[in-house]
Amino acid sequence: xxxxxxxxxxAAPEGEASDxxxxxxVPCTDERGxxxxxxxxxxxxxxxALAAADGFELCVDLCAVDALTNRGRVMPPGVEPERFEVVxxxxxxxxxxxxxxxxxxxADDPQVPSAxxxxxxxxxPEREAADLxxxxxxxxxxxxxxxxxxxxxxxxxxxxxxxxxxxxxFKAVEGR
Amino acid sequence: MSTATTxxxxxxxxxxxxxxxxxxxxxxxxxxxxxxxxxxxxxxxxMLINMGPQxxxxxxxxxxxxxxxxxxxxxxxxxxxxxxxGMEKTAEDLTYLQGPTNVTRMxxxxxxxxxxxxCLAVEDLxxxxxxxxxxxxxxxxxxxxxxxxxxxxxxxxxxxxxxxGMMLYGWKEREEILRFFESVTGLRMNHxxxxxxxxxxxxxxxxxxxxxxxxxxxxxxLEQFDTLMTGQPIWRDRTQGVGVITADExxxxxxxxxxxxxxxxxxDLRRTMPYLAYDEVEFDVVVGAYGDTFDRYAIRxxxxxxxxxxxxxxxxxxxxxxxxxxxxKVTPPPRARIDESMEALxxxxxxxxxxxxxxxxxxxxAVESPRGELGCYLVSDGGPKPQRVHIRAPxxxxxxxxxxxxxxxxxxxxxxxxxxxxxxxxxxxR
Numbered sequence: 001x002x003x004x005x006x007x008x009x010x011a012a013p014e015g016e017a018s019d020x021x022x023x024x025x026v027p028c029t030d031e032r033g034x035x036x037x038x039x040x041x042x043x044x045x046x047x048x049a050l051a052a053a054d055g056f057e058l059c060v061d062l063c064a065v066d067a068l069t070n071r072g073r074v075m076p077p078g079v080e081p082e083r084f085e086v087v088x089x090x091x092x093x094x095x096x097x098x099x100x101x102x103x104x105x106x107a108d109d110p111q112v113p114s115a116x117x118x119x120x121x122x123x124x125p126e127r128e129a130a131d132l133x134x135x136x137x138x139x140x141x142x143x144x145x146x147x148x149x150x151x152x153x154x155x156x157x158x159x160x161x162x163x164x165x166x167x168x169x170f171k172a173v174e175g176r
Numbered sequence: 177m178s179t180a181t182t183x184x185x186x187x188x189x190x191x192x193x194x195x196x197x198x199x200x201x202x203x204x205x206x207x208x209x210x211x212x213x214x215x216x217x218x219x220x221x222x223m224l225i226n227m228g229p230q231x232x233x234x235x236x237x238x239x240x241x242x243x244x245x246x247x248x249x250x251x252x253x254x255x256x257x258x259x260x261x262g263m264e265k266t267a268e269d270l271t272y273l274q275g276p277t278n279v280t281r282m283x284x285x286x287x288x289x290x291x292x293x294x295c296l297a298v299e300d301l302x303x304x305x306x307x308x309x310x311x312x313x314x315x316x317x318x319x320x321x322x323x324x325x326x327x328x329x330x331x332x333x334x335x336x337x338x339x340x341g342m343m344l345y346g347w348k349e350r351e352e353i354l355r356f357f358e359s360v361t362g363l364r365m366n367h368x369x370x371x372x373x374x375x376x377x378x379x380x381x382x383x384x385x386x387x388x389x390x391x392x393x394x395x396x397x398l399e400q401f402d403t404l405m406t407g408q409p410i411w412r413d414r415t416q417g418v419g420v421i422t423a424d425e426x427x428x429x430x431x432x433x434x435x436x437x438x439x440x441x442x443x444d445l446r447r448t449m450p451y452l453a454y455d456e457v458e459f460d461v462v463v464g465a466y467g468d469t470f471d472r473y474a475i476r477x478x479x480x481x482x483x484x485x486x487x488x489x490x491x492x493x494x495x496x497x498x499x500x501x502x503x504x505k506v507t508p509p510p511r512a513r514i515d516e517s518m519e520a521l522x523x524x525x526x527x528x529x530x531x532x533x534x535x536x537x538x539x540x541x542a543v544e545s546p547r548g549e550l551g552c553y554l555v556s557d558g559g560p561k562p563q564r565v566h567i568r569a570p571x572x573x574x575x576x577x578x579x580x581x582x583x584x585x586x587x588x589x590x591x592x593x594x595x596x597x598x599x600x601x602x603x604x605x606r
Contacts, residue, residue, distance in 0.1 A: 061568040121430025
């Protein structure tokens, strides 16, 4: 759509690996005009820092995806699809371009470094992702539940968390 | 860039990092923890106060744990989730055609924007061509919706600050627009009008007259609001210099919409990253200078005027033609065709039972809602239901700025600040 994502793909040089476009040292694809980066968990903080230094000053959004039922999704070569993804949308207000960063997070160790120190505006979105997906953000200043009650068990947006399959949990009411 | 984040981290201490239980426990008067019985002078001891979630000035069910030193607000923490209904989870269980019914209930003050952003995301994945008339109808409806949403803001903002008359005037003018929405969509709110592929129905006969009526009455009313509030000394005293945010802080806190524009940053997606046909209409981006509550009020008031300019251009330029795409895989066939064509019947049946399939992929689409950047991150696995629908809700993100806006201010000003952020709790909690 008119979402003028990235006219400026000039920052994608240094293509060491054959024909796979790279940006900030990680694989990069063009999804219908939107630039998407695929860093590993280890590269993720560095890529964020590089992007911030490159002018992506506003972190628009951070969310998680559970790809439990979407294992067949297409990934650029060299990127191992995992169950969870943390998706960050950045915005360069001067260059008027957007950047999306998809970080793969394995199910057996759902941890990602927090981006709060770099982008303070990701605090609430990271809490939301942690609350609804059970992904913990390392060094997050306030890793508490944000939407669900603090004593809730489970992470509702996970694909193996069924709709309406559990009784509604309420806090204990005294005298009942 | 680095200065932006460091300067925004300066008031990071404004956020009260406390668990919900601790906030609740502090609210219960307990002799041991009650600061009144503490050894020190009670006036020196900061105390923790809960505001909401049933406070009339919290726009629904926002709860704020505030640390007060006398009448001064120190750290605070918005506690949300009271309206969480799992809409993103529900969206994964609805077809793409049913999706707008769900998302429209998020930001209930500007439902059409939710439908729009969801449909733009679906259409981006589909690669669907949208007829020009549908685009212009969407733009017309969205700008009217922006007006009604800002009128609602003026009403609630006025009431929060003691200008109770505004509550009546704002709702009254909003009603004019809702009446038009009802004539077009059949519903006053939660329209489910914008659908993937276009809009649900063409504009009814005589719509021009209705829109012209709105455009004719509103300017006078806006003048009255100006008289009632803008120039009024009490209003200015209560809003000017209250809840100030700088552009760097707003950007670091990911704030968008009037909250960002009040700080002088002319960022409006309609202008900076045009979607629909916003590059074909003339309007001005309203920007503030001081980043205070008054600027945010003035921006919204004047954005109504700018929206009226866009609406009147929509009136003149509205193209003729179909109001939804002719692609039978996406839009159901006209009722008359079903009687004579087996294929049309099959298409109709497939669309409403199984739904249409969307090619695999993921996309992020954003529009400028009355509250800021409203985004939709949509993942499709090729099936008839989305794999993941994430709505980037501007109210949810803007709410993070609240502790920074309130820090060091008076408790009475906290109300003005909450009101000026204009959070819609349905969208915050989703």
